[in-house]
Amino acid sequence: MNKKIFILIVGLMSISLVGIISIQIYWIKDAIKNKQQQFDNNVKIALARTSEKIKDREYSEFIQNTQEFFENNEYRTDAEINTYLFQQIDTTNKKKFSFGGTILAENFKIPGDFVNNDSIIIKRYTGKEDIYFSQVIKSKNSDFKSYIDENHLSTFKLYSDWNKQQLEHMFRQSKRIYPIDQRISNNELNFTIREELVKMNIIQGFKYGVYEDDLATQLKSGYFNIHPNDVNYPLLADDNGNSKYKLYIKFPDEHKNLLSGMVKILGLSLLFIGIIIAAFSASLYQLVRQKKISEIKTDFINNMTHEFKTPIATINLALDAIKNPKIISDEEKVKRYVKMIREENKRMHGQVENVLRISRLEKNQIEISKDATDMHDTIEEAIEHIQLLVDDKKGKVTSHFKAISTEVLGNQFHLTNIIVNILENAIKYSENSPKIDVYTESTNKYFIFKIKDEGIGMGRNAQKYVFDKFYREHKGNIHNVKGHGLGLAYVKEIIESHQGTVYVESEKGKGSLFTVKLPLI
Template structure:
């Protein structure tokens, strides 16, 4: 994953998180305000109902205004202008709260004219019909109102807990959101750490492959000198060893070059040098070399191409490389005696090139990942085919750079075919080239 992509992901993620957290915070605050307003309204309705019933029992009139005064968020004073019986007040309070579905604890006090203070009445629980008066709750204080004469005060000490209880769904979703944010932050840390490790690994591989170039060149020169020596040439065993050294050099150099090419592609320094070429001149040497390798394994290679020039506008080096990789893959994975077929046809201004083998085939679940870097089809504990999983990745990158289409067609037990679709070059393209 590129540096710019990671920055975009982090930036968009941070914006999204701030947006979601802001919306969630607004939702929580709005829900709290609605529940708080609902609580205050229900409490005032309940207290007004109590005052009205007390006035009716005392055959007195209620004040015309300011019957229920909210002194704080959980403390209310009710003006009755008539005497108040504590037992009756407690009963009526419980009845009114139940009627309004306001299941909450409360404590009350009645103003005492003789002492000019609030006489504590008791603490009533929502789930207990009636509780004996055990005196004031520790730390509880219900302040009086100097402007009134006959009144009582009611305090709801569990108001905050009651509102939070009604917001259980909101709290649950908020916890899920917090966990999601934590998971996102943790994921970003892991991604950045993995990217740093991947960068270190990639830098190590690039340095290592570059360091291989000098000894490989020395090995090639030494192998050429040994092979040209008359004494070595006259000894069949030494000549075979000299050829073996050169063949292994070619194999290792090919892998190193492939790694270097892919490194250039990923660094962005990769450039396609398009030229006007004829596939009929480029392909035969590759087919001859592939046929020789196939026949060494008692297999055979056939090809069928249009009997006409096939003009293409492409990078000849990379085109030769991808054709070599396709043929090499077909030989490697074509079974013990590979039967390779190369078929080309021209249709609607495009060359359709198919490279087929009759090997074991590829399962459908692996076909979509065939062009991934370092991916190799799992074969259990058997590793009879050597490689790094870079060949088809390189082929796919070159095809993308040329805007060509490549796809795989395979069935288990019936071989594999790689289809390459390349537009033919026109006269105008040839002139431009």
């Protein structure tokens, strides 16, 4: 896949993922905000009903207590009677209307809880109204008009609006001298708030406090301090909604209960967000993995082509030489060229066998028989295999055997091969004369050996993939060091088949340290 196309696909997928997650988060925040707003509105409605309920109770008690003064003439000081009469003639319909009535104004001196035991005067207005409907009859021969009564209505009523205004004014003035805690009890306020909250389907615990001009009063539920976000409502407000008292309320577990009511929706949203992230991560991982595999396979094919090209060319040259009449008659030269062909053929066969062997290992098609194996002997045998290569480069392998227990349950052939592979890597990736140290140690459960070199080392990224099949770190020319990236993959497969572990520590320019841990018998 083209690198630009790959970056474009990853970029578009990332933007889409961020967009989807952002929308989900916005929706969740908006849902929580709406739920919070709805909750606050319901609380305000409950507080408004609480305030009205207490106000109505207080006013009803006042009216009930005041009513006896109007029913007892003892408190009436004087009375005044006024009459009135109005007339109107409708010439179109030939009707005459007469309005008449009597108004009784009574003064009541009502004692109150005022300074110096002052009293107040309340006027009560009652009256009788008479309404007459008359028909106007006009004579044909004169302008004389006569009136005939058709109907008469008489009513007696209390002028309640005026009295109500006086009583409300008296109520407001009389209550001004009382502290709020003498007008309302904590029990009443707590019970009323709870009752109104239940009507709004709010059953969680709450705390409240009443403040007068931002100063705390005795009406509160335990320790209470106001916060700018606390819901509040005027208490005992007048007809214009003005009041010096404010009822504040807060819910200690508000957010917990708010989220608990949305737990299913939030859970599903978070689940879907998790699925989207997991699907995106898996897709991105597969894309990167496939791209990496594609690059590794391309490198492998190039390496294999390069590795096979040399022995094939050598075999062709040897065959051409044998065909030469001068060479074919020389038995020694023919044997030398035949040996060269056999060695090159063996070399190609070994490379093919490496590929097939790692494939069979991954598919568990190779049965590895295990016996008691002395690891010190196995390591020494592996060192002997690569000693000529080390000597050719004027290098040195130093052993530091400190392990007390050395027997493991393993296959000596494969264990020897993995040690040889690690040692060969140490030789191949040493720019100067290779200096290799082999350390061994043992614990109660494990035999541990370490192979340290002073080669070119590798970066952190290479350390992550060094045990992957076909992986090889290179700079520019992939053929600067021969190999197919199968040796360390084979090492890992064999170690894991022996229930062991292998890992590498390395730093560029300072060499590498391979550590293998195998369980003891």
